[in-house]
Amino acid sequence: MDNGSFEEILMKNLKQRQEIIRYIIWGILSAILNIGLFQILVMLGIDYRVSNIITLILVKVFCYVTNKLFVFKTVYIGLGNLLKELGLFIIARGVTLLVDFIGVIFWTEIVGIDTFIAKCVMAVAVIILNYILSKKYVFYGEKNNA
Secondary structure (H helix, E strand, O other), X not given: OXXXXXXXXXXXXXXXXXXXXXXXXXXXXXXXXXXXXXXXXXXXXXXXXXXHHHHHHHHHHHHHHHHHHHHOOEOOOHHHHHHHHHHHHHHHHHHHHHXXXXXXXXXXXXXXXXHHHHHHHHHHHHHHHHHHHHHHHHOOOOEXXX
16 A cells, blocks of 8 residues: 555544544534523423424524534535535434434333433434434535635
8 A cells, every 4th residue: 555545544534533523512512502402491381392393493403504514514516506405404304303302202201201311312312313314415515624
């Protein structure tokens, strides 16, 4: 193997690790927003199911912006590509929204654990699923290396 190949592999590995670190940082912030806003709405007396759906929608908007700009750094190449990316994001996050929503109900009503604990459990599962879906199906286009 020549030095160029080794350097390319090393750089690709480094960029991938940086991307994962950025995803973890923004994922933690989105989880804090997700759980914090959920708890605030529940404490205000809003039903936990309604609180969850409101929270999930707002957090999805936050995640699209942060994932596009700061994590995966995909570039804007025309309105058509942007709309395609946004559409794929909405579909992928719609799936994980349902997983989160149904999961919180399952853990709360079937298993019988506290809604806060249920929300925390589902937040971890959804962060992992979101990364996989975003990396494979949504933000796979041309990257901005800046």
